[in-house]
Amino acid sequence: MTRIILVPIDISDTELTQRVISHVEAEARIDDAEVHFLTVIPSLPYYASLGMAYTAEMPPMDEFKADSEKRLKEVVKQFAIPEDRVHFHIAEGSPKDNILGLAKSLPADLVIIASHRPDITTYLLGSNAAAVVRHAECSVLVVR
Numbered sequence: 001m002t003r004i005i006l007v008p009i010d011i012s013d014t015e016l017t018q019r020v021i022s023h024v025e026a027e028a029r030i031d032d033a034e035v036h037f038l039t040v041i042p043s044l045p046y047y048a049s050l051g052m053a054y055t056a057e058m059p060p061m062d063e064f065k066a067d068s069e070k071r072l073k074e075v076v077k078q079f080a081i082p083e084d085r086v087h088f089h090i091a092e093g094s095p096k097d098n099i100l101g102l103a104k105s106l107p108a109d110l111v112i113i114a115s116h117r118p119d120i121t122t123y124l125l126g127s128n129a130a131a132v133v134r135h136a137e138c139s140v141l142v143v144r
């Protein structure tokens with residue numbers, strides 16, 4: 001059976017991504033694994049962070065999704081993994097729920113995740129990373 005690795009990517013945080021690259025590449029080489037990249041558009045906080053009112057200013061979700069997919073593909077170019085073994089997923093809502101949901105439905109053998117944003121030093125494990133470690137049914141590699 002094909003080994004499946006799930007890599008959730010926060011496209012707003014390039015530093016987090018840098019830290020997981022070498023680990024993902026190394027794991028991907030084992031048994032020629034398939035690597036699934038997922039980015040989640042967190043609905044409300046994301047709009048709020050752009051300073052938008054919840055009105056006509058909001059671009060349609062389709063546009064957000066298309067833009068996020070483009071940015072995710074750009075980020076993934078940094079990973080040296082054969083193209084035919086790379087898959088992309090865009091979801092909307094809670095990052096942790098979507099990460100856990102996809103891990104289960106694939107089903108993933110391994111999730112590779114960064115522990116938290118580097119600038120947030122008070123937490124050893126971010127809220128999404130913590131939920132994935134706690135609730136995933138497969139192995140989780142937490143990169144610090």
Ligand code: ADP
Pocket residue numbers: 007008009010011016038039040041042095112113114115116117118120125126127128129130
């Ligand atoms: P922090 O709260 O410090 O940002 P998180 O737990 O949210 O910590 O982030 C840790 C990891 O969770 C990230 O490296 C990424 O793998 C995953 N993650 C966080 N947000 C998203 C998102 N919107 N889409 C996909 N993965 C995410």
